[in-house]
Amino acid sequence: MMKYCDQCGSDKIEKIVPSGDNKPRLVCKSCETIHYRNPKIVAGVLPIYGDKVLLCKRSIEPCVGMWNVPSGYLENKESVEEGAAREVWEEALGKVELIGTHSVYSIARISQVYIHFLGNLVDGKFGVGEESLDCQLFSEEEIPWDNIAFTSSTFTLKRYFADRKAGLQQTHLGNYPEVE
């Protein structure tokens, strides 16, 4: 939460509805700057190799020790595809060829939107990145369902395996706390 205006340094920050707007914003009463706040994108890829998918065991909070679809905050000046592929590299030292958009999953409460792609894990090669304690390929039967870090990952995994059985490839819309 903003305590000082980042344009003029004043502490006269108030939450008001600016004229012509319909939502409360943080506004500096000193220099009149309106400080907009917007949701963040979490970009990721479900890497596929044969009948298995690659998950990462998190080494950082939140959810240390739990498994996750490799993903993380999209950075400025990145496309979603670039950010998603970067996360697979950083978390699992793997390269992916993107297949398509798999899920768009909103967690409105904390202003996050997950965008997960499907991707082929190139040559089945991967390692363990700095943000991971471990990385492993799992078949559907091996997925540690009770130890998945985020509902967005569970949603993506459930929908992926269901689509694979049905011979479908499609984009899913999800919202917290939906998992399948």
Added chain:
Amino acid sequence: MMKYCDQCGSDKIEKIVPSGDNKPRLVCKSCETIHYRNPKIVAGVLPIYGDKVLLCKRSIEPCVGMWNVPSGYLENKESVEEGAAREVWEEALGKVELIGTHSVYSIARISQVYIHFLGNLVDGKFGVGEESLDCQLFSEEEIPWDNIAFTSSTFTLKRYFADRKAGLQQTHLGNYPEVE
């Protein structure tokens, strides 16, 4: 661009790579807060009614007087679907039933990601919202191609009409300056 730390009010903001990171960030040398900056989501819907689609003529900068797929910045605490439907209401006083995710279009240079849905325009009803000079239904032949506000809109329109001819409904990935 941040001039003062929004946590302590100091002007000792430097762009450095924090330890454990690999990208330059705005860091306050006084209170050590790292100020992350992330891309914004622009959420929108291409409203469909029969063989026509609804576009809005912009009344605000940028691109005043040019036509656009109704869309705008996603707000905190909104899902992408909610934000997209809200924009159709604000810009064109129309209600939509979402059909599915149509395009994810990154403009990395300015750190924006457009997420456009397809939606059925309920009862074909619409008006002209405050951010619009006009709103109109267009068949493919009537689209004012030389007067479309953003490449993301052109991309969405071109892909929509191509898919419709082919009987497909799918999600497209695009990147500026791609338009088809």
